[in-house]
Amino acid sequence: MSDNKRYAMVIDTKTCVGCAACVIGCKTENGVAEGFARDWIFTHTSGTFPDLQMTIRTERCNHCVDAPCVTSCPTGASHYGPGGTVQVNRDKCTGCKACIASCPYDARFVDPRTGTVDKCTYCMHRIENGIPTTACQEVCPTESIFFGDLNDPKSKVSELLDTRESYTLLPDAGTKPMHYFLR
Amino acid sequence: MDEFTSTRSNHLIDPVLHAWGTEVPIYLFLGGMVAGIMLLSGLMALRRTDDRTSHALSLLPWASPFLISLGMMFLWLDLENGFNAIRFYFVFQPGSPMSWGSWILLGIYPASILLAWTLSPAAFRETWLRRLSSVPALESISKWAMERTPFLAMANIVMGAALGIYTGVLLGTMAARPLWNSAILGPLFLVSGVSTGAAFMLLYRLNDKERVFLGRLDMGLITTELLLLALWMIGLSTAGAASRGALGAILGGPYTAAFWTLVVALGLLTPLIGEWIELKHGAIPGRLPAILVLVGGLSLRWILVYAGQFTSWAGNVTAALH
Structure with missing residues (x-):
């Protein structure tokens, strides 16, 4: 990484209530196409009645370190951006959908207005312009979303991952996701 | 119990991935067939020892540039932002099979057109040289090609193999779709492509010697394809949970009937038996087994493209549980 940063997002599943404010906040901030979402709420209920437990989490592009979408892109439209994030250059995108097929998280979709691929950018337009929070983080009423630089040991995300138990999605897919969930 | 809900409902992503529709399997089928025609044209050009080549076989190599253009049209139709298609040729991305493919496709044209020219009947060449006499350098290009038929035959074999393998590797490198994620898909699509190429050629008025050669070759190709399909399934069934789940x-699973009837029974076993009966009775290979091979080749790609998108790591419940 040229900028020596490793951006990551940490979600506290203990406090997330699945209100979907992050989904609406993202759609509003980024002008996401109608009917589509760059982030979403996932729930997992497990156990045997009446001993049930529910995990609620907000999911989005995992901004993987070894991103298959970047590797499979034939034009270089999908690329590693600031802080190791995964970004899409719409001017280079042909809409071939190789990245969509290669993403194990199904985090991408085609924006019907442009025919180009769309997904979470970790709000790089905000971060790069000095706004320290992503839109989803900004609107989260339970403050369950954290964003920051993992290469900075004093950042909130580093501190949370140091002190709390965490997991990533589909670690066996081998993509090294940068989207963490606190248990 | 384990219950999952998601608020995500992105078009073509949920509930099951459907990013690639009909255009991609049609392109893969046409690409594979062109790979076969190029490879077989190259092989038969190297084997050619007398002038008793049929008129049809002399002209069949011309099918390659036309069929690949048709295939590329389908590929272009699949692009959501076709105006950016030129971007494929601004870069070479070594990790992307699609990038390899777009560059291979460019090489198909000169290789197949030049070989088709050299294999065409002399009268055909003379007519077109006369008609296109205003095109500069055409005569010298023709002379250059005519002196290099063996080289062009080899180039067609190499380019045809590259095209056939790439159509399988394109799917095989997608780790996110466990049903596709097998190195066997490269050789499988190559062998299937050569088989459909032979079948396409058998549709035309070839002479008996050519029909017997292609018919016998096709029996070997179908047998190899059956073995590769078995290896592919053995590979997936002995790999991790996601692969085993995908094979379901x-x-x-939902593609069982289509796969076993259209691909295996109708597209492979029936023409194999038909060609075997023809061979046993000393009959000249006809068109019916060839038509079935073409149906099977298209079905294989169609079903694999759809079924592969049906499979995922996340779709495997145990994988999603961590």
Whole structure:
């Protein structure tokens, strides 16, 4: 990484209530196409009645370190951006959908207005312009979303991952996701 | 119990991935067939020892540039932002099979057109040289090609193999779709492509010697394809949970009937038996087994493209549980 940063997002599943404010906040901030979402709420209920437990989490592009979408892109439209994030250059995108097929998280979709691929950018337009929070983080009423630089040991995300138990999605897919969930 | 809900409902992503529709399997089928025609044209050009080549076989190599253009049209139709298609040729991305493919496709044209020219009947060449006499350098290009038929035959074999393998590797490198994620898909699509290429050639008025050669070759190709399909399934069934789960799509899952009837029974076993009966009775290979091979080749790609998108790591419940 040229900028020596490793951006990551940490979600506290203990406090997330699945209100979907992050989904609406993202759609509003980024002008996401109608009917589509760059982030979403996932729930997992497990156990045997009446001993049930529910995990609620907000999911989005995992901004993987070894991103298959970047590797499979034939034009270089999908690329590693600031802080190791995964970004899409719409001017280079042909809409071939190789990245969509290669993403194990199904985090991408085609924006019907442009025919180009769309997904979470970790709000790089905000971060790069000095706004320290992503839109989803900004609107989260339970403050369950954290964003920051993992290469900075004093950042909130580093501190949370140091002190709390965490997991990533589909670690066996081998993509090294940068989207963490606190248990 | 384990219950999952998601608020995500992105078009073509949920509930099951459907990013690639009909255009991609048609392109893969046409690409594979062109790979076969190029490879077989190259092989038969190297084997050619007398002038008793049929008129049809002399002209069949011309099918390659036309069929690949048709295939590329389908590929272009699949692009959501076709105006950016030129971007494929601004870069070479070594990790992307699609990038390899777009550059291979460019090489198909000169290789197949030049070989088709050299193999065409002399009268055909003379007519077109006369008609296109205003095109500069055409005569010298023709002379250059005519002196290099063996080189062009080899170039067609190499380019045809590259095209056939790439159509399988394109799917095989997608780790996110466990049903596709097998190195066997490269050789499988190559062998299937050569088989459909032979079948396409058998549709035309070839002479008996050519029909017997292609018919016998096709029996070997179908047998190899059956073995490769078995290896592919053995590979997936002995790999991790995601691969085993994915194989369920054609072993009890929604694509089972289509795969086993259209691909295996109708597209492979029936023409194989038909060609074997023809061979046993000394009959000249006809068109019916060839038509079935073409149906099977298209079905294989169609079903694999759809079934592969049906499979995922996340779709495997145990994988999603961590």
